Amino acid sequence: MPHSNSLFEIGEVSRQPASGVAPARLTELISMAKKVSAKARAAARKQRDKWKTKRWYTIRAPRHPWDFKNIGETIGESDEHIIGRVYQMTLQEFNGDFTKMHVILKFRVDECVGQDALTTFIGHHHQTDHIRRQIRRYRGKVDDVVDVVTTDGYLVRLKPLIITQKRVQTSVKQVMRSKTRDLLLGFAAKNTYAKLQQAILGGELEEDVRKAVKPIYPIKSISIRKSQLLQSGVVNEKGPTLDDIHEEEARTASELKAKKAAALAAAMEEEETEATPSILDAAEAMEPESEKVEETEKEVAEVAQPEETKEAPQEEATESVDYSSMTVAELKELLKAAGKPVSGKKADLISRLEE
Secondary structure (H helix, E strand, C coil): CCCCCCCCCCCCCCCCCCCCCCHHHHHHHHHHHHHHHHHHHHHHHHCCCHHHHCEEEEEECCHHHHCCCEEEEEEECCHHHHCCCEEEEEHHHHHCCHHHCCEEEEEEEEEEECCEEEEEEEEEEECHHHHHHHCCCCCCEEECCEEEECCCCCEEEEEEEEEECCCCCHHHHHHHHHHHHHHHHHHHHHCCHHHHHHHHHHCHHHHHHHHHHCCCCCEEEEEEEEEEEEECCCCCCCCCCHHHHHHHHHHHHHHHHHHHHHHHHHHHHHHHHHHCCCHHHHHHHHCCHHHHHHHHHHHHHHHHCCHHHHCCCHHHHHHHCCHHHCCHHHHHHHHHHHCCCCCCCHHHHHHHHHC
16 A cells, blocks of 8 residues: 655654744754853853952951950951851860860951951850750759840840759749849949950859859859840940051061071081080990900909009000000090091001001
């Protein structure tokens, strides 16, 4: 049966485009895809390495009360990328107190001056595992949230935590909270934000709370477990400037470098002195063991001789002494006493003495 021309033969592949797509449209889509891929490849070739454009910034603590202390480094492309970053570190890293390794400090970058990122202290908190270790089954926990305002207009939220020796009634907890709240509000109303920072991190504020609450009920521990800066106030301009800090750091670095160089030079000089043996020591080390034994026996014999023999004239001793039976060390001692060279073999030393 003959087949119609509209039908395909078996095994023939259709070259017609997909249904619904005109040939002209299909060609246009293919050309557009090629253009996009070419642009992407060109952009990839022109793309620069972002790490080469970045630079390091020195993170510094606030001017007051920490005097622009260097607390770390960060990397960024520009000042806009650095401003707003929050840098965290432990109190042990900040001041070296290893008993405060559980205290985490937070600094926020607010300004960039050259390569220095100036920060503001925005609060701290204690690690959760440290707080959980303080709480036990038969102890009481008294916590609170207090918002205080300092004399320079800073609004700070404090969260004190009091752990008692035993469980306490709710009425006792209320009295302890009230006492703690009044003390924190009164302390902040009389001091600046910088003084409040020092009191929190140094433990002065916790000690004041302990003295105020201890008469009410026996206390196990007291801590300001968290502080948070809610609103900034008047910036204090006291303290050294950034230029003064740079000069002091440069001076300290130069002094330290000079001390290291002097210590290194002294160590090298001492090492050279110890490593350079004398000619006599080298000769003694190179002579055989038999000669060393003979030398020892000779010294013992000399000690046993009477003083009269030792005091005999040197000329007679020279004529009667057999140089060949003496050790190299003894020959060198005689040459050294006579002011003659002490280098050479044993035969050379003997011939030099016999001259």
